[in-house]
Amino acid sequence: MPVITKLYSWKEVSKHNTRDDCWVIVDGKVYDVTKYLDDHPGGDDVLLSATGKDSTEEFEDAGHGKSARELMQEYFIGEIEPSPVIPELEIFTKEQSFTSKVSEYWAFPAAIVGISIVAGVLYACKK
Template sequence: MARVISLEEVKKHRRKSSVWIIIHNDIYDVSKFLEEHPGGEDALMDYAGKDGTQGFEDVGHSDDARELLKKFKIGTLSPEDRTKDITP
């Protein structure tokens, strides 16, 4: 069962040592991916501690990028904090 994480908890992770991003109501810890991200760390830091779904989809990530994302998943957003999901 996936760990349920509140939006308030996600908001605490906005610094380079701990970067959490919400994508499609799932939570990802991308702290260790900052230097490897092809778009640069600023692209991830722009969404640190908040929902990055629209930005993620606007870029048009490849299937490989979507597969890579799975390894950073740490949980899912609590039901009361969820927004209407954007279909990939």
């Protein structure tokens, strides 16, 4: 019989963000670390700052070893729901849109200036 894992939404996990109720996400797994806050070698602030978001990168950067991963299993309560597949969208703020358009059209004015300089040099050399 397969093991059924409880699935949690990002919204649900993010609600558990206090010292009395603290959940974190690492590698797509959800951990209730409330009872571990006082024992965490890095202090409770580290865990509290990791709530409601994917903290995998921070966990890896801290250099947690095999013993930390084994200890985590005590606090495992489920997995984060997979995100629905959404086509990639490009959303621009006004500044981003303007900047991207300017950078797309720089070649034409640069070519005009370059041609003008070359023409000016050639004209001056003929005199």
